[in-house]
Amino acid sequence: MQDSATDGNPGLLARLIAPLSPDEFFARYYEKAWYCTPAPVGEFADLLTIDRIDEILSDSELPPGAISMAQAGRSLPAEEYLHTGGAVDRGAVIDNFRNGATIVLPQLHFADGKLYAFCLGLERDFGARIQTNIYLTPTNASGFGIHYDDHDVLVLQMAGAKKWEIYGQRDGLPFRGEKFSSERDDPGPLQAEFVLKPGQCLYVPRGLCHRAANEGDEPSLHITIGILVQTWAEFVLEAVAEASLRIPQMRESLPRSLFLDESAHAANAAIFHRLMDQVRQLASFDATRAAMGGNFVLGQGPRVRGALTTLAGGLAEEDVLRVRPDTLYAIDPAGEEPQLRIAETAVALAPDLAPQLQALLARGQFAMVDFAVEDRADLRDTVETLVAYGLLERG
Structure with a gap:
């Protein structure tokens, strides 16, 4: 199979992170450290505006899940901005915003052509699925407390300003679904703080603890661009599944003695190691790449x-x-x-x-x-x- 893609928007990542080059970015920062562009990038100024958010809230269909809200480090209960039947209470959303709550529009790229085209342009750069979450924060407010994300993000400041605090990196990159827990995770000491202004772009790797709050007397609007990578662990699991098609014993049930009979431990371990040796011999890099690549395209x-x-x-x-x-x-x-x-x-x-x-x-x-x-x-x-x-x- 030949995987192909058009190259209609080359250099999108390069323009987002300038003057840093993509080669420098992937060598020095990607999955390792945060990076903030030193100057605004004017060409993305019309990608999203507060007026567009106003239009979405007033005129667009907003099914359940199309919006959420947060304030002072916690998510607002849905009943504070949804009607009993689950429909969005548009007046309550704006009223909560007036009283300091952040408006969150997850996955807005599926409803906005500009954002969707923007995401497609970045998928070639990262070889990963790209999504957007939108955050509109009123003056003198913050949406979430100290936390890390389970996926890498690029943050593009569109209006107003946000004060960012950078803390420590957890040991080992988190898997998808490994959320920050204040009871389990120590964010470590404050390492950096800075103000992100309109047009600036910030990269934050997954697992890096951070916090952001509005700065100044204007509402802050930013786009969080999520980079939903596939890992080598997923690739290896797919390779095992693909190889299993050619190993009949892999489709047999686990022996009844596996969990209940310690005297069978050595025999069961031998079966496991024999099967793993067969997987090692029969797993196909090319077949696994073709399967995962095809799924990525689809x-x-x-x-x-x-x-x-x-x-x-x-x-x-x-x-x-x-x-x-x-x-x-x-x-x-x-x-x-x-x-x-x-x-x-x-x-x-x-x-x-x-x-x-x-x-x-x-x-x-x-x-x-x-x-x-x-x-x-x-x-x-x-x-x-x-x-x-x-x-x-x-x-």
């Missing part, structure tokens, strides 16, 4: 803005289509059943179409007249499917 949600109007208006064979920027896809043109994977679906490809499509996708744009296939109806159906799922857009 997990990227479709970006389909414009697809409906394109298809409703009709496509002529001469119409130029281009690969949508930063959309991931994986294509296997040579298998028994050629297919292209994209956005939670797999599109079957005719054998004579698959290699031509692979080459033209790599070129970045094409028209249906560029294909030399006999079944033009199948070609049209395939191309229109790729428009529908957001891989292609009108050029």
Whole structure:
């Protein structure tokens, strides 16, 4: 399988962390230490505004889970800003904000085209899924106490200012779901404090304790960009699962003696070590990479803005289509059943179409007249499917 992606927004990470280069960032800071840009980056100023938050709160559909609130280091009970049936009480949200509560909009990139395109642009840089959480904090307030996150974050300050406090790093990077506990985790002494101003970007690795509070007499709006990495532990577990398909004994039940009969300890340990030796011999790096890579591609949600109007208006064979920027896809043109994977679906490809499509996708744009296939109806159906799922857009 060949994994491919467009490169429509190169240098997004580089522009976020300038003057630091991505090579320096990954060598010196990534998963190791915090980094704050010395100067604002003006080109992201219109990515999100307080006026846009106001519009979302007043005019958008807000299902349960689309909003939460926090104040003075604790999450507000849902009943303080939700109606009994679970609908958002918009007036209560704004009233709580007036009284010092932070408005949190998790996963807003799924409802905002600019944020979604921004996330897609960073997925190529990190080789990981990217998400956003939005925090709007009133003056003289803080949302959360000292804590660490279980995923790395980039923080982009959009309006107002936040005073950040940096504490210690826990031993070992946390796994997903390993949350900070004030009873268990010692944040250590204060190591740095600074004010993040509009346009500045801050990187905080997972496991690094920190706290932020509003600074000055303006509300603070920032975007927390979550980097949802996959770990080597997950890769190895997938490799074991993949190898198990070729080791029949791995599908047998655990022996009844495993937990109840100490006299069988040595025999059971021998079975375990024998199976691990077989896994070591049969595990395939390439097969595991292909499986996890395919899932990574399929997990990227479709970006389909414009697809409906394109298809409703009709496509002529001469119409130029281009690969949508930063959309991931994986294509296997040579298998028994050629297919292209994209956005939670797999599109079957005719054998004579698959290699031509692979080459033209790599070129970045094409028209249906560029294909030399006999079944033009199948070609049209395939191309229109790729428009529908957001891989292609009108050029």
